[in-house]
Amino acid sequence: MKSVLVRLQEYSAQASGAEKGILSNLLTNPESFSGCSIHELAERTFSSPSTIIRLCHKTGFDGYKEFQRSLMYELAVRKEADKKQMDEIKRDDSLEAIVDKVTYKNIVSLENTRKLVDLSVLQRCVELLRECSSVYLFGMGSSLLVARDAYLKFLRVNKSCHVCDDWHAQLLQAMNIRPDCVAIIISYSGLTQEMIRCAKEIRKKGAPIIVISRFEESPLAKLADYNLCVAATEFIIRSGAMSSRISQLNMIDILYTAYMNCNFDDSMKQLRRTHINKPAE
Numbered sequence: 001m002k003s004v005l006v007r008l009q010e011y012s013a014q015a016s017g018a019e020k021g022i023l024s025n026l027l028t029n030p031e032s033f034s035g036c037s038i039h040e041l042a043e044r045t046f047s048s049p050s051t052i053i054r055l056c057h058k059t060g061f062d063g064y065k066e067f068q069r070s071l072m073y074e075l076a077v078r079k080e081a082d083k084k085q086m087d088e089i090k091r092d093d094s095l096e097a098i099v100d101k102v103t104y105k106n107i108v109s110l111e112n113t114r115k116l117v118d119l120s121v122l123q124r125c126v127e128l129l130r131e132c133s134s135v136y137l138f139g140m141g142s143s144l145l146v147a148r149d150a151y152l153k154f155l156r157v158n159k160s161c162h163v164c165d166d167w168h169a170q171l172l173q174a175m176n177i178r179p180d181c182v183a184i185i186i187s188y189s190g191l192t193q194e195m196i197r198c199a200k201e202i203r204k205k206g207a208p209i210i211v212i213s214r215f216e217e218s219p220l221a222k223l224a225d226y227n228l229c230v231a232a233t234e235f236i237i238r239s240g241a242m243s244s245r246i247s248q249l250n251m252i253d254i255l256y257t258a259y260m261n262c263n264f265d266d267s268m269k270q271l272r273r274t275h276i277n278k279p280a281e
Helices: 004-014 017-028 038-044 049-058 064-081 095-116 119-131 142-156 167-176 193-205 219-223 243-262 264-273
Strands: 135-139 161-163 182-186 209-214 226-230
Touching: 004 017, 004 064, 004 095, 017 049, 038 049, 049 064, 095 226, 095 243, 119 226, 119 243, 135 142, 135 167, 135 193, 142 161, 142 182, 142 243, 167 193, 182 193, 193 209, 193 219, 209 219, 209 243, 226 243, 243 264
Parallel strands: 135 161, 135 182, 182 209, 209 226
Antiparallel strands: none
8 A cells, every 4th residue: 555644755755836735734734534435525725626636646645536645544543552662862862762762763764665666667677677788776865875775786686787886987987888888876965966967978878777866856766767665754854864775775776676576496596505604714
């Protein structure tokens, strides 16, 4: 079942003026709108049924009926779970409180990412990985760490893949990529100028682009052929990407595992062949 509240929250930054009024009401008090008709929702949010229908489509729902079914289901699950919301990190937090808060944020980020997964898009991405001659990975900062994790995973199963730490080298790879290859670009914000530049070069060469980014119509997402959306519940005060990086790593794990599953026997042979024994000292 698709998550309504997560999708609405992720979409809110790019919503139009009319949509913002609907989103504000739904996110502030979703229980009061659960089960209401589209005309009732339009009247109570000072909008129109057509605006609501467009909002449903933009956030990944077939229509208002699916939207309402998903909302009622999600609210029921949340009420049953009754999870305690964790506060931001505070100056006087104990070590135990920090452990609990960071862990909780990461868990919520993974759960929300699961709700954003579009299985049809994911299936096509797996097919592209199977069919392509080589995979090129792109990322900056913490996203580069995720790209390197993907590189090591696909290397284990002998899937030709490439990643460079230097951005200029990544740009050269984008300029030289062939149409029978696949590019995976990782950028949580979708605003990283270096990655946008690479994506534009890749489009010129005709290679398909898979972007792993947040659920938003960012400049990078607009350049992608397929978007694998991730969620994050970042702390306001942080030393770097935290839950967003966990979500990205989780998406790489999903892609890699699904790819292995499609080539199960060969992948198992490769994993056994490439296993590196670690002798005891």
